[in-house]
Amino acid sequence: MDSTTPRVVDIHTHMYPPAYVQLLESRNSIPLIRKFAGAEAPRLIILPAEAESLDKSTSENPGKPSSHLPGRPVTTHYSSLSQKLHFMDTHKIDISVISLANPWLDFIAPEDAGETAKSINQEFSNMCGEAPGRLFFFATLPLTALPETLLAAVGYVRSLKYCRGVILGTSGLGKGLDDPALVPVFRALASNKLTVFLHPHYGLPSEVWGPRAAEYGHVLPLALGFPMETTIAVARMYLAGVFDQVPELRMVLAHSGGTLPFLAGRIESCIVHDGHLVKEGKVGPSRRTIWQVLKEQIFLDAVVYSEVGLKAAIDASGVDRLMFGTDHPFFPPLNTDEQGEWESVTWNAESVRKALGEGSEAARAVMGGNAVEILMLHEDD
Numbered sequence: 001m002d003s004t005t006p007r008v009v010d011i012h013t014h015m016y017p018p019a020y021v022q023l024l025e026s027r028n029s030i031p032l033i034r035k036f037a038g039a040e041a042p043r044l045i046i047l048p049a050e051a052e053s054l055d056k057s058t059s060e061n062p063g064k065p066s067s068h069l070p071g072r073p074v075t076t077h078y079s080s081l082s083q084k085l086h087f088m089d090t091h092k093i094d095i096s097v098i099s100l101a102n103p104w105l106d107f108i109a110p111e112d113a114g115e116t117a118k119s120i121n122q123e124f125s126n127m128c129g130e131a132p133g134r135l136f137f138f139a140t141l142p143l144t145a146l147p148e149t150l151l152a153a154v155g156y157v158r159s160l161k162y163c164r165g166v167i168l169g170t171s172g173l174g175k176g177l178d179d180p181a182l183v184p185v186f187r188a189l190a191s192n193k194l195t196v197f198l199h200p201h202y203g204l205p206s207e208v209w210g211p212r213a214a215e216y217g218h219v220l221p222l223a224l225g226f227p228m229e230t231t232i233a234v235a236r237m238y239l240a241g242v243f244d245q246v247p248e249l250r251m252v253l254a255h256s257g258g259t260l261p262f263l264a265g266r267i268e269s270c271i272v273h274d275g276h277l278v279k280e281g282k283v284g285p286s287r288r289t290i291w292q293v294l295k296e297q298i299f300l301d302a303v304v305y306s307e308v309g310l311k312a313a314i315d316a317s318g319v320d321r322l323m324f325g326t327d328h329p330f331f332p333p334l335n336t337d338e339q340g341e342w343e344s345v346t347w348n349a350e351s352v353r354k355a356l357g358e359g360s361e362a363a364r365a366v367m368g369g370n371a372v373e374i375l376m377l378h379e380d381d
């Protein structure tokens with residue numbers, strides 16, 4: 001394939017390598033993997049909102065049918081490399097930038113975090129080496145470790161041939177991404193040209209879903225909690241001035257930036273009408289607006305499942321900053337063969353075609369060309 005052939009690149013696609021699966025199997029509180037009697041496959045239970053149903057299903061009825069079990073079945077899609085490649089072939093994806101899924105290493109004891117991150121990143125590096133040219137990865141940082149271990153990890157992942165950045169949750173060192181203690185980490189990432197892929201996990205506090213939440217499956221935390229978490233994290237970074245302190249920082253936001261493209265105008269209005277910020281001199285003429293930051297330091301994935309959402313993302317960040325993704329292995333088909341086409345993938349590809357025109361240059365850019373350029377996925381890299 002020469003360098004002018006349009007390529008399809010999936011920048012939002014996860015793996016749980018076998019060692020991480022074993023780690024989750026050894027745990028008694030979320031995140032964990034647990035086998036339930038009668039269930040076809042072990043279940044992955046990771047969301048804070050799932051913790052309550054886990055307790056109930058364990059105590060009330062261990063033999064429940066699997067549709068009532070908490071979490072999701074851990075199929076071969078989670079950790080098998082050949083399965084990932086099969087999924088890519090089925091959906092005509094040339095290149096995937098794989099990343100560990102949530103909640104990464106947020107739960108690891110500080111003294112173990114450095115070594116655990118190193119071995120997981122090495123596993124990702126090895127997987128990429130088994131399919132050269134088809135796989136790159138976002139590494140995982142040992143955020144609970146001591147600052148020197150964390151900074152050393154940035155240097156280490158930079159040395160791994162197929163690493164193109166790091167996946168980051170919103171908790172940072174425990175106080176969120178507007179924590180001044182994180183600025184040196186952002187500086188180190190920026191100076192090593194490592195792009196941050198920001199991904200939600202914690203959602204919003206369970207109380208906001210109300211007393212009937214269990215009736216609604218995972219819809220509220222996943223559809224609304226995840227995007228709001230991303231939106232809040234980036235708004236806090238913006239208000240704290242992180243993007244100005246680290247102007248070389250580049251961030252890809254999961255799920256097309258949560259609700260940021262839609263809410264950026266309201267954020268701006270709230271800023272310029274805020275007496276406290278105005279009095280503190282934070283709303284002066286040199287201020288970069290959040291719209292500017294969206295077009296200068298932020299990139300968005302195209303995992304938004306609708307033409308309407310995608311158009312907002314394009315308007316906010318620019319069509320040259322948007323990159324296709326699948327969120328594999330999440331959202332598998334429930335009633336058709338998991339080895340065939342996934343509707344969750346075709347919805348996203350279809351939204352790109354509808355918003356930008358079938359076969360258009362812009363559509364090809366979003367489906368892969370942008371990722372090749374932004375993440376430097378050239379074949380000889």
Ligand code: 5CU
Nearest residue numbers: 046101102222327330331
């Ligand atoms: O279905 C889910 O829980 C998830 C998740 O945890 N992470 C993700 O990226 N997508 C869906």
Ligand code: ZN
Nearest residue numbers: 012014199327
């Ligand atoms: Zn994801």
